[in-house]
Amino acid sequence: MKCVKCNIEIEENNSIYIDGNYFHKNCVRCTHCNEEIDGEIEYISGNDNNFIHKKCLNFLKNLTCCICLEKIKSEHYTDIWGNRFHIAHEMPHEICSVCLSVIHNKNKINMKKYNNGIIVCGECNKSAVTNEVHAFKLKYKVFDILKENKIFNIPDNIPVKFMDMSIKMKDKCLGFNRKTEKIVNKKNNIKNKIIYNEIYMAYGLPEMEFESVLAHELMHVWITQNNIKLDHNNVEGLCNLGSAFVYKKYNNEKSKMLLNAMFKLKDKAYGKKFKKYMYIYEEKGIEGVFEYIGFNQ
Structure with a gap:
């Protein structure tokens, strides 16, 4: 005896009889929720033998x-x-x-x-960050989150400013770090390179997302401060760990949804490389990440 749905032989005690036909129990699945149907079936459509729960059909009717x-x-x-x-x-x-x-x-x-x-x-927009005093307070909150994850040695005097929202930017950028290098002459003609960082944030981001974007940008500073040499994709993937730290700290429905969305990104840098670093972090902790990038704390 073969299943009408998949045309494969049905083993004993693995069949269900519906409207004159036999099916594998596993083949009788709701086309909406994909769960097995063990209760009332609403209909069988056409020759495809598609089933749907009555509750699912009622839900779809009211969409x-x-x-x-x-x-x-x-x-x-x-x-x-x-x-x-x-x-x-x-x-x-x-x-x-x-x-x-x-x-x-x-x-x-x-x-x-x-x-x-x-x-x-x-x-x-309900919790929009729209002034630099608010941004200043959130900067130190993000510092604490990064320190909890052993991300130290980031200068606390980095200015956080709002970007010009009238200028179109590639990919609707929510934040960026502007790095300036200056060569300073010291005694005995010894030259010293000083790096200045300024972080620019999109105006009007809600608090949690502001912190998430800021954490990403501060990770860029951390990489520079510690002279960590990585290619572009690895840098962006590693910096996205900062955003993930913020979302994990909040641990609410919205943060979980946005963290999950990060895992679904198909971009090689922000998606694939981030997932690689996140898996290392979840398995071996931040020490495992440090070891992977060759950084000694």
């Missing part, structure tokens, strides 16, 4: 597009927050540059849209 508020009757997109919207609103629809949520009926209230292309949704 509403978060953008136009019309019913969703067929295929649709879902962002990382579970916001569903019609395919007709396909990208490039507006996405919050911070939390990656699609801009919809609720979070567009008090949304900020800047000339450089950065969008901050209304929810993220």
Whole structure:
């Protein structure tokens, strides 16, 4: 006896009989949630023998597009927050540059849209960092988070400024470190190289994301201060550890979602290399990361 779904022989005690046909128990899965169906089945569609839970069908029947508020009757997109919207609103629809949520009926209230292309949704805007006094306080909070992870030797006098939000930047940059080198002549004609760092942050980021971006930029400073030699991809992947430290410190729903989004990045530097360093960190701690990059604390 073969399964009608997969056409493979069914072993004894591994079958389920539905509407005149036999199936493997594992083949009777809901097309919506992909879980096995052991209760009431709503329907079998066409010749594909597709099943769906009654509860899942009821859920789908009541789906509403978060953008136009019309019913969703067929295929649709879902962002990382579970916001569903019609395919007709396909990208490039507006996405919050911070939390990656699609801009919809609720979070567009008090949304900020800047000339450089950065969008901050209304929810993220609630804790926006908009002055340098606020930024100054958060800088020392980030220092503490990095120190907890044995990232020391970062000058605490690094200025944190807001970038000009009217100038378009590549990839809607949320922060960058401007490094300036100056050669100073000392006694006996000995030359000394001094490095000045200035960190520029996007205006209006919410506190947690501000800290995350700032931690990334401070990791750049740490790499320079300790004369660690890495290629571009490894530098960015390592710096993303700083962002991860912030999200792990917050340990709330939003931070977990954004950390998970970092793991899904396909970019070679910010995604793949970051995952490599994160796996080393989770398995061997920060000491394992130091050993991997050849750094002696």
